[in-house]
Amino acid sequence: MIIIKNTFKFKLSKIAVVLLGGLWLSACSEPKTVSTSNDTPLDNVATSTLKNVDSLPHYLQRNIQDEVFYFVMPDRFNNSDMTNDQGSKTDPISAGGFDKTDKGMYHGGDIQGLQAKLPYIKKMGVSAIWLTPIMRNQAIQGDSSGYHGYWILDFNEIDPHLGSNEDLKRFIDAAHKENIKVFFDIITNHTADVIKYVECHGEDGLQYLMKENDGCLYKSLAQVAAGDAYQPIIPKGQESLKSPAWLNDKKYYHNQGDTTYEGENSIYGDFSGLDDIDTDSPEVVRGMIDIFKNVISEFKPDGFRIDTVKHVNMAFWAEFAPALVNHAQEVGIPEFFMFGEVYSGDSEELSSFTTEGKMQSVLDFSMQFALQDTLIKQQGTDKLVELFERDHYYNDSDSNANQLLNFTGNHDMGRFAGMLKDSDLNYSEAAIIQRTLLAHAMVYFLRGVPIVYYGDEQGFVGDGGDKGARQDMMPSLVDSYNDDDLLANTKTTADDNFDENHLFYKTFAKYADVYYQYPALRFGEQKTLYAQDTPGVFAISRTLKDSDTMVVVFNTAKTAQPIELDLALSGAQKVYPASKSDEVNPNTLSVPALSFAIYKIK
Structure with a gap:
């Protein structure tokens, strides 16, 4: 590990030299051009020609590290059945709350609408869909509604605003036919406010x-x-x-x-x-296990994201998590997987839930905070080194840091683009686009499993966290959403936003294409090759036995970074981006600003 202060010129390890020299055939004095495996500019490659979930193993046999997640709030996605917009027709507690002009009310999206957009989701390279909670909610509490799903009354049926149990089963069947997994968001910490x-x-x-x-x-x-x-x-x-x-x-x-x-x-x-809920009670532990065993048996989801994990006692998780995984395996879901929400930037605290708590994984908030440090606050790439040096905390008999879930933003903290917009550094739209795309590249190609938050692929920005980051994909009537200037197009959220030609949508599809092509990018052991205490280069290798070694280099600086090489080697092939060759002068290479590249090393 090398960290150079106040300079961008450095000497690299052997593997990094191979990376930055590209396909350097000999120690010659003439400038060379790195050859690429595809001379067609990537921006012109149709997403239909890229690898997607069809390239992966069958969903029942697929490891979590093969996945690309799409995190979606069904109420804000697509409305295919307007007859369920007002919720229950028989139970007043779960009826009403529909107002498309109010960001705190139901907007009409439903499970049928989500099913109708499966082709859109699949073409982006998604292999797993994570839904916000879908069980029946108390429709109104205070001045807001349960559109988000976190006010559950009934753990046995889907919220009537979203459809029926049969609609949910049809959606899961349809996703499975496309080889796409479905994950439910579940809650054990609390129920709706009744007491x-x-x-x-x-x-x-x-x-x-x-x-x-x-x-x-x-x-x-x-x-x-x-x-x-x-x-x-x-x-x-x-x-x-x-x-x-x-x-x-x-x-x-x-x-x-x-x-x-x-x-x-x-x-x-x-x-x-x-x-x-009193999760210290043995009766409650048994009751919650039974609830979610029944959910698994009836709907056959592929896994759970678990809400508010750090607000439940650790002993509960140590009993709850293995019991549900075992049950899922018994009913024919061998790769059932659960990951928890632990809102903390401390890797040691996060990992305690995967080791002591026996949960398979957690959302990696510590990585999200490191992305903020490096790409929003413009701190050094050594912030990423600090993060990855703590990965050993996650090692136990059945999990490691490669199974962490990576994300740039979410429905609570807001979107990464929104964080950039709100920064004191006054980023231009062009800079927000560059930094948002680079943040997603880190989510895809650094260790862990990538998540895309719905709407990010259409340049959504938002006005902050919570309700401010829960915009409609279907045409919206919320004024505070519609005044946003979406990134990389001329639309607003008042328009239908399922554009498969959007720069972000196409870019994420290309990220997934590369991710699926090279197993080392999903399963390889990560090693840091270079970082610095200022914005600039961060380079890693991903190594997998009996597979190609992959090297990924990021540049977080606003200017190209000249690299000094100390020897010439052969055997590197640039695999992304394939449209731009590196012009290599003797012993030097310039890494473009706010960009990244991926190399395969034989």
Whole structure:
């Protein structure tokens, strides 16, 4: 590992020389041009000619490290059945909340709409679709709706705004016929807000007596042990809203007031009133395992993303996660896979859930933060070295850092393009485009499994996190969405945004094409070849036994980076981008600004 301060000229290891010299045939003094495997400019290659999920093993036998994920919020994607826009026709608690002009309400997207767009998703090179929660929600809480899916009442049926259980099964069958996996987003930490506290909401549970505190103040374990506890109450007529029935019993909840997301209350407190499940209870552990065993048996998903993992006690995960994987394997899903949301940039904390907690993987927030450091804050590429030097924390008998899930942004923190737009560095649109594409390239080609957040492939930007990053792909009526200047085209979110000719869509399809062609880019052991403490070059190798070694070099600087070579070797073939040859003068190479290249070394 070499880190050079205040200079862009450096000497590299043997493998890096092969990378940066390209197809250097001999130690000659004349300038050489690196040959490419394809002289056709990549921008002119039709996405239909690129490798996609059809090139991969059958979905039932496919390893998680083969996947390219597409993370989608069904309500904001595509509306194929307008008859379900208002939700349930028989159950008022899950009805209503539809208002396409309000970013906090249902917008009409549904499972049938998602199924209709499977060709669009597949052509982009996606092999796995991750859905935000789809089980039946409480339609309205406060001034917002359950369009996002995180206010679950019934774990046995799909939310009627999205369709029926049979619609979901048809969608999964259709995806599987295209060799595409389907992952559900699940929740064990909480249910919808039904339980109230007499001290906060009155004897009937229908008042709000603590407005000055903006919630029911958390009561600690010590307070509860000393007898200072809230008196939980379920308002009249709401005693049987949840399913399965045991979830209606107040004794299966912590009932300690609202969390501040710090200390013990991050485990035992309610999220803005959402009923926090007592996952310390052996009965609850068994009950939650049974709930999701039934989900697996009925719908046959290929895996779960698990919400709010760090807000549930570790012992729960150590029992829950293996039980569900074992059950899935018993019912014929041998590669069933689960990854958790642990909102932390600390690799040691993240890895504790894959080792001690026995979860197969987690979303790699630490990598997302490193992408912010290097591509938004313009810190050195040594920030990536710091990240990858901590990968050993993930090593155990059944997992490693190659199985982490990489992403640039999401429905909570916002889009990477939006973070660039909001930066104090006042990036131009051209710079935002370059940096967003480079961030996605790192997600695809650094260790881990890539995720694309829906809309990123159409240049969506957004006004921040949460509701601000949950735009409609179908034509939107939300003013704060439609005033966005989308990247790399002239559209807004008021238009239909399923453009297969969009620069980002086509680029992600090409990333997937390369990703699928070379197993070392999915399974290879990663080694850092070069980094620096200023913006500039970050180079890695990916090595897999009995396979080609791949080398990827990124340049995060705003200018081309001259590289000094110390010897000439042969055997490197540039595989991306194939349209631009490297002009190599004796012992030097210029790496273009905010770009990357991939080389195959025999």
